[in-house]
Amino acid sequence: MNTQNTMLSPELSPESLKKIDREVAKYPADQKQSAVMAALVIAQDEKGWLPKETIAAVATYLGMAPMAAYEVASFYNMYDLHPVGKYKITVCTNLPCALSGGVHAADYVKHKLGVDFNETTADGKFTLKEGECMGACGDAPVMLVNNKRMCSFMLPEQIDALLAECK
Amino acid sequence: MALIDTINPLLTTGWAKGDAGWSLKDYEARGGYKQLRRVLESKMSQDDLIAEVKKSVLRGRGGAGFPTGLKWSFMPKAAPVKYVVCNTDEGEPGTFKDRDLMRFDPHSVIEGMIIAGYAVGAKAGYNYIHGEIFETYQRFEEALDQARAAGYLGDNILGSGFSFDLFAHHGWGAYICGEETGLLESIEGKKGQPRFKPPFPANFGLYGKPTTINNTETFAAIPFILGMGGEAYLNLGKPNNGGTKLFSVSGHVNRPGNFEVPMGTPFAKLLEMAGGMRGGRKLKAVIPGGSSAPVLPGDVIMDCTMDYDSIAKAGSMLGSGAVIVMDETVCMVKALERLSYFYYEESCGQCTPCREGSGWLYRVVHRIEHGEGRPEDLDLLNRVTDNMMGKTICALADAAAFPVRSFIKHFQGEFEYHIENKKCLVDPEVQRMGSGFFKAGNV
Ligand SMILES: Cc1cc2nc3c(=O)[nH]c(=O)nc-3n(C[C@H](O)[C@H](O)[C@H](O)COP(=O)(O)O)c2cc1C
Numbered sequence: 001m002n003t004q005n006t007m008l009s010p011e012l013s014p015e016s017l018k019k020i021d022r023e024v025a026k027y028p029a030d031q032k033q034s035a036v037m038a039a040l041v042i043a044q045d046e047k048g049w050l051p052k053e054t055i056a057a058v059a060t061y062l063g064m065a066p067m068a069a070y071e072v073a074s075f076y077n078m079y080d081l082h083p084v085g086k087y088k089i090t091v092c093t094n095l096p097c098a099l100s101g102g103v104h105a106a107d108y109v110k111h112k113l114g115v116d117f118n119e120t121t122a123d124g125k126f127t128l129k130e131g132e133c134m135g136a137c138g139d140a141p142v143m144l145v146n147n148k149r150m151c152s153f154m155l156p157e158q159i160d161a162l163l164a165e166c167k
Numbered sequence: 168m169a170l171i172d173t174i175n176p177l178l179t180t181g182w183a184k185g186d187a188g189w190s191l192k193d194y195e196a197r198g199g200y201k202q203l204r205r206v207l208e209s210k211m212s213q214d215d216l217i218a219e220v221k222k223s224v225l226r227g228r229g230g231a232g233f234p235t236g237l238k239w240s241f242m243p244k245a246a247p248v249k250y251v252v253c254n255t256d257e258g259e260p261g262t263f264k265d266r267d268l269m270r271f272d273p274h275s276v277i278e279g280m281i282i283a284g285y286a287v288g289a290k291a292g293y294n295y296i297h298g299e300i301f302e303t304y305q306r307f308e309e310a311l312d313q314a315r316a317a318g319y320l321g322d323n324i325l326g327s328g329f330s331f332d333l334f335a336h337h338g339w340g341a342y343i344c345g346e347e348t349g350l351l352e353s354i355e356g357k358k359g360q361p362r363f364k365p366p367f368p369a370n371f372g373l374y375g376k377p378t379t380i381n382n383t384e385t386f387a388a389i390p391f392i393l394g395m396g397g398e399a400y401l402n403l404g405k406p407n408n409g410g411t412k413l414f415s416v417s418g419h420v421n422r423p424g425n426f427e428v429p430m431g432t433p434f435a436k437l438l439e440m441a442g443g444m445r446g447g448r449k450l451k452a453v454i455p456g457g458s459s460a461p462v463l464p465g466d467v468i469m470d471c472t473m474d475y476d477s478i479a480k481a482g483s484m485l486g487s488g489a490v491i492v493m494d495e496t497v498c499m500v501k502a503l504e505r506l507s508y509f510y511y512e513e514s515c516g517q518c519t520p521c522r523e524g525s526g527w528l529y530r531v532v533h534r535i536e537h538g539e540g541r542p543e544d545l546d547l548l549n550r551v552t553d554n555m556m557g558k559t560i561c562a563l564a565d566a567a568a569f570p571v572r573s574f575i576k577h578f579q580g581e582f583e584y585h586i587e588n589k590k591c592l593v594d595p596e597v598q599r600m601g602s603g604f605f606k607a608g609n610v
């Protein structure tokens with residue numbers, strides 16, 4: 001589980017900073033702040049979640065006020081401002097997905113893991129989240145693993161396989 | 168899900184090989200970047216280019232259906248710094264066409280954006296990509312690298328003297344960033360709260376500079392329009408509704424997926440292409456243009472053709488082309504409850520009527536669904552929507568109101584039954600089986 005990370009330094013690794021530099025280069029020289037969304041994702045990937053100190057480190061690096069970066073981190077749903085399990089599973093339950101089993105898939109995962117939405121399993125392995133439309137409704141039920149991996153057509157058998165694969 | 172079927176493939180010509188046909192050499196092999204080359208080599212005038220797009224009557228594919236050529240013509244000529252921005256923040260429930268366009272044919276979007284940059288005199292562009300499709304964002308970045316290496320992006324493109332560069336920016340889970348000025352704020356590294364308009368982006372856009380913002384599908388159509396000519400493109404569809412359109416069909420059909428059909432194709436034909444109703448069940452209702460569009464009863468939509476004008480005449484909107492199909496296993500109160508929750512959750516909170524109104528709508532529909540509805544609730548819901556529509560900075564408040572008003576209007580009896588009997592008209596077990604999740608042997 002990533003709670004331990006609070007004890008780690010809020011500073012970002014050289015690798016993360018290099019990735020952030022690549023993002024900064026996309027925008028006009030006087031608009032470094034534009035890179036804050038990507039930079040926060042890079043920081044979240046490194047730390048597992050976004051402690052306040054890390055958000056402040058990102059802000060300082062981009063030359064913006066820590067509060068401005070915190071506003072961004074708290075506005076967008078996929079930033080984790082609290083520790084999450086090793087695998088964060090987000091299930092889309094919006095109507096188009098629900099018509100093809102989105103809610104039932106979420107219920108199935110809840111049952112298998114013994115947690116509700118916004119809860120983490122006792123072993124710190126899984127956090128379950130409810131998501132909004134991911135723009136993949138034709139593949140319902142759909143789930144995101146750790147924000148970046150989209151899983152399609154998640155019927156019971158596929159869910160079992162996914163959970164088994166998460167070591 | 169890849170393309171399932173098409174009547175007149177244009178946008179989807181490149182989808183045939185699915186994940187294996189997206190790269191630059193595949194795109195070039197099917198005629199890609201030919202139109203950009205032609206525009207640059209012939210030194211086509213900006214006015215001629217915009218006139219061609221106007222002739223096509225291409226209307227914005229992001230939801231509002233605004234004529235694209237006209238939008239481009241609003242860009243001030245003299246401004247030294249301008250931008251082109253693509254809206255791939257596809258988060259309107261039911262819509263999943265831009266993701267497939269970007270997965271299977273990213274270069275068509277890139278070519279369309281470069282041509283748009285030339286037409287409006289912009290030297291840089293951004294494509295804002297929905298955070299949930301990070302894998303697609305990564306592919307788009309790869310495609311950008313390919314285009315840059317081949318000289319289609321950067322300084323002095325193909326030796327023409329025209330320079331344009333393009334970058335990808337990803338969202339991170341906020342529906343409101345699909346609204347164009349919320350999107351611009353988001354690129355600027357802020358909360359995605361929409362701006363008051365006017366000024367419109369053509370005058371005050373990204374970083375305060377004139378900006379043209381279009382949907383992914385709109386940009387992807389540009390190379391095809393130039394290839395066949397604006398008039399031929401228009402004639403593919405019907406008057407005032409040019410070309411072909413991608414429809415994302417979801418819900419209770421046998422083959423959900425994307426379908427490209429000419430504007431004006433009968434709904435019945437689209438339904439047939441999607442394999443018809445799941446399990447042969449009866450069509451109850453369809454939301455024809457993404458969750459923000461008013462719902463239409465099954466018998467009404469069966470008489471519609473799929474174009475802006477026909478759907479508007481029936482009382483809804485073609486919107487983003489997301490066709491959400493519901494059969495008789497659906498409880499309309501529960502369906503509305505989920506949509507109302509979505510708008511409540513995604514309101515950015517700047518405008519009181521939207522922030523408070525969307526909460527009221529959700530709570531009242533929620534209590535009806537949970538057997539605690541009161542006889543006066545339907546009037547209350549309608550009154551709350553009266554106080555939201557047209558009274559806010561952006562159209563999210565209207566988007567929250569339309570489903571509520573239309574669900575009540577067309578399915579009033581079902582809502583009344585719910586309030587009176589404190590339960591669904593549709594048997595819960597029937598609802599449960601409707602999703603297809605539970606098969607024999609499953610929990
Ligand atoms: C709440 C809200 C959400 C929107 N979401 C999207 C979206 O996901 N994709 C999109 O292209 N347009 C979306 N729009 C419409 C955009 O504001 C804008 O009209 C569109 O990107 C313009 O491009 P077009 O003219 O090519 O359609 C949304 C509008 C609102 C009010």
Ligand code: SF4
Nearest residue numbers: 515517518521559561
């Ligand atoms: S209408 Fe709603 S979403 Fe749009 S700006 Fe106002 S509060 Fe934000």
Ligand code: FES
Nearest residue numbers: 092097133134137
């Ligand atoms: S509703 Fe679930 S991905 Fe669109």
